Structure formats: structure tokens, C-alpha cells
Amino acid sequence: MSTEPVTIHPAERLAAKRLADAFGLPSFDPGWVWLAGAGPGDPGLVTLLGLHAIVQADVVLYDALVNETLLKLARPGAELIYAGKRRGKNSCRQADISRTLVSLARNGKRVLRLKGGDPFVFGRGGEEALSLARAGVAFRIVPGVTAGIGGLAYAGIPLTHRDTNHVVTFLTGHGSDGRLPEFDWVAIAKGSPTLVFYMALAHVGEIAAKLMQAGRARDEPAAIVGDATNSAQSVRVTTLEQLGRAAETASAPALIVIGENVRLRERLDWLGALTNAKMLHPDARMREVS
Numbered sequence: 001m002s003t004e005p006v007t008i009h010p011a012e013r014l015a016a017k018r019l020a021d022a023f024g025l026p027s028f029d030p031g032w033v034w035l036a037g038a039g040p041g042d043p044g045l046v047t048l049l050g051l052h053a054i055v056q057a058d059v060v061l062y063d064a065l066v067n068e069t070l071l072k073l074a075r076p077g078a079e080l081i082y083a084g085k086r087r088g089k090n091s092c093r094q095a096d097i098s099r100t101l102v103s104l105a106r107n108g109k110r111v112l113r114l115k116g117g118d119p120f121v122f123g124r125g126g127e128e129a130l131s132l133a134r135a136g137v138a139f140r141i142v143p144g145v146t147a148g149i150g151g152l153a154y155a156g157i158p159l160t161h162r163d164t165n166h167v168v169t170f171l172t173g174h175g176s177d178g179r180l181p182e183f184d185w186v187a188i189a190k191g192s193p194t195l196v197f198y199m200a201l202a203h204v205g206e207i208a209a210k211l212m213q214a215g216r217a218r219d220e221p222a223a224i225v226g227d228a229t230n231s232a233q234s235v236r237v238t239t240l241e242q243l244g245r246a247a248e249t250a251s252a253p254a255l256i257v258i259g260e261n262v263r264l265r266e267r268l269d270w271l272g273a274l275t276n277a278k279m280l281h282p283d284a285r286m287r288e289v290s
């Protein structure tokens with residue numbers, strides 16, 4: 001969460017390697033592709049296996065949502081290739097990324113494909129893995145903390161809570177044609193008290209309207225969690241009815257969460273409490289004390 005510049009010394013890289021050895025983690029062999037999640041932003045949320053991969057890789061293809069601080073762990077001389085889709089002219093097509101992964105692996109490189117969050121959650125990791133499988137390239141999937149889980153934890157919103165929801169649903173607001181996917185809104189509205197949307201900022205007014213038409217209450221709490229787990233994290237709590245308006249001034253990346261569990265943030269905003277140098281009272285009710 002710190003905004004201080006980070007310097008990595010060879011000793012730290014070695015420490016990561018030793019730790020990986022101590023745990024008997026698999027070696028990253030030449031000619032392999034590791035498809036790994038970097039977590040939602042805070043570098044502390046990368047896994048040990050993810051770190052191990054960064055330290056050993058010959059080439060790292062990383063996405064826009066990967067915290068670039070993590071790349072400092074790559075060994076000197078490792079090739080770092082930006083493969084994100086958010087920077088206009090430099091944006092890469094999915095087919096080009098898959099082709100690059102295959103050709104680097106065939107050239108005997110240790111190829112790390114590093115993606116934000118978890119590689120298999122709304123991140124096209126499945127498509128890339130299928131291309132590798134088709135090409136006969138050996139690969140390993142390294143899971144990561146997905147934004148919908150890590151981001152909500154940093155927002156002080158429990159994903160499930162016995163008093164509010166026994167079900168949670170993760171959805172994307174962005175179909176392959178860029179439009180809102182065609183969901184069965186009545187089933188979603190009835191079936192899952194808590195809904196977590198990825199890539200939904202552009203369509204959030206429409207999403208809220210569909211959910212209200214399908215029976216969800218106008219005053220149900222909802223939150224927009226922007227830049228989750230990063231130092232610029234912002235959380236706006238609103239209602240389903242006001243969600244579209246609240247999203248007008250929000251910027252990507254952001255998660256939308258809808259459900260009664262959002263209300264728990266009032267008492268569980270541990271990060272806000274830290275930032276404001278306040279202490280949460282350690283009793284069961286988590287009353288704030290100054």
C-alpha cells in the first residue's frame with residue numbers, strides 16, 4: 001500500500017528463491033509458460049509461488065492491472081513486455097499475446113504471463129491456456145487473489161456473512177462484444193443476495209435498473225470499490241437506486257458490490273481506521289474508539 005519507491009537488492013531476490021526452495025516449490029523450467037495471478041494491486045497479496053515465478057522468469061508479459069513494483073523482483077536482464085489493453089496505441093491483441101507466449105516458450109525461455117488478480121477469473125487466462133495446450137507448450141497455472149475477494153476484504157466488506165448472504169455471485173459487466181451480457185436477471189436477483197460485478201462501470205445504471213425491475217429493493221446498499229488494495233483505493237457506498245449516478249464520476253478499475261453485506265463496512269472498515277490513525281475497539285461489536 002506504500003507509495004514509496006521500492007528498491008530490490010540481489011539479496012532479496014535470493015531470499016525469495018531460498019524461501020521457494022525451503023517450501024519445495026516447483027522449478028520454473030526453460031520452455032515452460034507460467035500463467036500467474038499478481039493479485040489485485042497491493043504487492044503483499046502476490047502468492048509465494050507467484051514471487052518465485054517472477055524471480056526466475058526470463059521474460060515477463062504483464063497486464064495493465066499488475067502492480068509494476070512486483071516486476072522489480074525480476075532478475076536483471078529479464079525481458080519485461082507490457083501486454084495490456086488499456087494504453088491505446090500499444091494495446092496488444094489477444095491472438096498476438098498467445099502467439100508470443102508460444103514462440104517464446106519454443107525458444108526455450110521461462111515465460112511468465114503475469115495477470116492482475118487471478119488468471120482464470122475474467123482475465124482471458126483460459127483463452128491463453130487453451131492456446132498453449134493447442135500448441136503443445138507445457139504450462140502451469142498460478143492462482144492469485146482475485147479483485148472481487150481481495151478488494152472487498154480491503155474495503156471492509158465481508159463477501160459472505162451469516163446474517164446477510166449464504167451465496168455470492170461474481171459477474172462481468174462486459175460481454176465479448178463490449179455490451180452487458182444477457183443475464184437471466186430474475187434468477188440473479190432472486191438467487192444471490194450479494195452480487196460482485198467486474199468491468200461493469202460503463203453499464204452500472206442499466207444493471208441497477210434491471211435488478212430493481214427484477215425485484216431488488218431500491219434502497220439496498222451498494223458500493224463502488226475503485227483501485228482496490230492500492231494506495232488510491234476509494235470506496236463509495238450508495239444505494240441500488242443511486243448507483244448509476246454514483247458511478248458517473250468513478251474511474252476504472254472498479255468493482256461494484258450490491259447486497260446487505262455492504263452495510264457491514266460501517267463497522268469493519270479496518271483500512272480506513274488505519275489510515276485515519278484510529279483504533280477499532282477489540283470487542284465483538286468493533287466499536288470505534290479514538
Ligand code: SAH
Nearest residue numbers: 117118121123146147198199227228253254
Ligand atoms: N483477473 C482479474 C480480473 C480482470 S478483469 C482478477 O481476478 O481480479 C478487470 C476488472 O477487474 C476491472 O475492470 C475491475 O472490475 C476488476 N479489478 C481488477 N483489479 C482491481 C482493483 N485493484 N480495484 C478494483 N477493481 C479491480
